[in-house]
Amino acid sequence: MSSFASAFAGGLQIGLSAALFLLLDGRIAGISGLVAGLARPAGEGPAGEAWRTGCAFLAGLVLGPPVFALLAGGWPVMWxxxxxxxxxxxxxxxxxxxxxxxxxxxxxxxxxxxxxxxxxxxxxxxxxxxxxxxxxxxxxxx
CATH class of the missing domain: 1.10.287 (Helix Hairpins)
Known part of the structure; x- marks a missing residue:
């Protein structure tokens, strides 16, 4: 049951982050679109704000696993x-x-x-x- 609970919690977090990104920033949290957006120059105004928001969202994805490992006391075993x-x-x-x-x-x-x-x-x-x-x-x- 523990794996079910952690998968359920992870799914809730993904859904919540996608919903909040759409509600607060008006953009879809598709990872490929966010990564492709980093290739464009930041610019000023809304384009620059969208670029910075995309960077912050992707930084959260990259930093999430190390934070999890720190809080859980280690990395999960994978093969x-x-x-x-x-x-x-x-x-x-x-x-x-x-x-x-x-x-x-x-x-x-x-x-x-x-x-x-x-x-x-x-x-x-x-x-x-x-x-x-x-x-x-x-x-x-x-």
Missing amino acids: IEASLPVLAFAGLLVGFGTRLGSGCTSGHGVCGLARLSPRSAVAVAVFLGSGMLTVALGRVLA
Whole structure:
């Protein structure tokens, strides 16, 4: 039950942060969009404010795990069985898919579905279907 409770608490925090970001800043908390926005110059006025807000949101994502490790007394145990080149290639594929799909799973799944976006509903169905197919094929081929 402990893993259920921590997953539930994490989901609540993600939903709350996405809702607050939309309510307080008027922007969607899609990570790929925020990262892409960092590539543009900060500028002045609303553009500069949006850039700084995106930086703060992303800094929270990066600093969250070390703060968790500090409060929990250590890092959770994880096993990654893939090599570094495979992980790098997988990351590039995820980045390509994010650009191709006009957003990432967090943007479409958390924020897009909450806004009842038809494009996000299709994207999430494709994400989930692709994931299920990959697992099924991986089990058959393994």
